[in-house]
Amino acid sequence: MSARSTTRPGGRSARVQQSVHQAVRDLEAEVGRDALTVPLIAARAGVTPSTIYRRWGDLRELLSDVAVERLRPDTPPSDHGGLRADLEAWAVQFAEEMSSTAGRTYIRDALLGDPEQGNAVRCSDYAAEQLKAIGVRAAGRGEAVPDVETLLDVVVAPLMYRILFRPSDLSAAYTDHLVAAAFDRRPAPPAPKS
Numbered sequence: 622m623s624a625r626s627t628t629r630p631g632g633r634s635a636r637v638q639q640s641v642h643q644a645v646r647d648l649e650a651e652v653g654r655d656a657l658t659v660p661l662i663a664a665r666a667g668v669t670p671s672t673i674y675r676r677w678g679d680l681r682e683l684l685s686d687v688a689v690e691r692l693r694p695d696t697p698p699s700d701h702g703g704l705r706a707d708l709e710a711w712a713v714q715f716a717e718e719m720s721s722t723a724g725r726t727y728i729r730d731a732l733l734g735d736p737e738q739g740n741a742v743r744c745s746d747y748a749a750e751q752l753k754a755i756g757v758r759a760a761g762r763g764e765a766v767p768d769v770e771t772l773l774d775v776v777v778a779p780l781m782y783r784i785l786f787r788p789s790d791l792s793a794a795y796t797d798h799l800v801a802a803a804f805d806r807r808p809a810p811p812a813p814k815s
Contacts, residue, residue: 634676638686640666641673645687659683678735685734688727689743692719698751704759704766705800711755712776712796715748720784720791728785748777767803775803 644665648657659680663670677683698711718724734740749769756766767775776799783791 637666637668637672637676641668641676641683642687642690645683657684681733682735684730685732685740688730689734689740691723691727692731692744693747694751698755700758703762704755704764705804707755707759708752708772708776708800708803709793709797711751712780712800713793715751715777716780716784716791716796719780720788725784725788728781745773749773752777767806771806772803775806776800 641662644662645657648661648665652661657680659673660670662680662683663673666673673683677686698707699714701707701710719728728744731740731744752769752772756769756772759766776796779799780791780796783795
């Protein structure tokens with residue numbers, strides 16, 4: 622079990638994580654990403670390198686963990702009065718944030734981490750939580766809501782592909798097209814169990 626899954630909010634582990642994450646962000650801004658090393662980060666954070674190695678394993682895992690935290694939404698999705706408007710606004714904001722230079726770097730870092738640590742899943746969960754919040758709000762207004770998996774498949778997945786591999790057309794017209802497609806699509810069958 623990873624240390625991240627046992628972190629107690631407000632405990633020593635949380636303070637270590639916060640100081641190490643802050644050290645990574647500060648040093649990246651000061652000396653550049655290529656100059657980052659575990660000993661340099663440890664010195665800035667006021668911990669030993671062994672603390673970082675014990676908790677994250679290596680620099681790549683640490684950068685992945687920092688990226689996941691940076692990708693965590695700060696606020697709930699905006700309320701624009703209706704499901705379609707909420708989804709369109711969310712998709713535009715998601716595309717803008719994730720396609721920025723920093724956003725693409727954080728996505729790539731999150732994906733570089735060990736799949737067993739679940740950083741990519743945590744990123745996916747952030748989007749799912751935001752979409753679920755939009756859906757719950759819309760259902761409360763009596764609107765029919767596409768399921769979260771459909772929204773992930775039809776809106777988020779193509780956006781992520783474009784963001785990472787073909788970022789040239791991430792206009793509001795494109796994101797609105799994806800949202801419209803989600804309303805026209807039936808839910809996908811459940812994935813086979815492995």
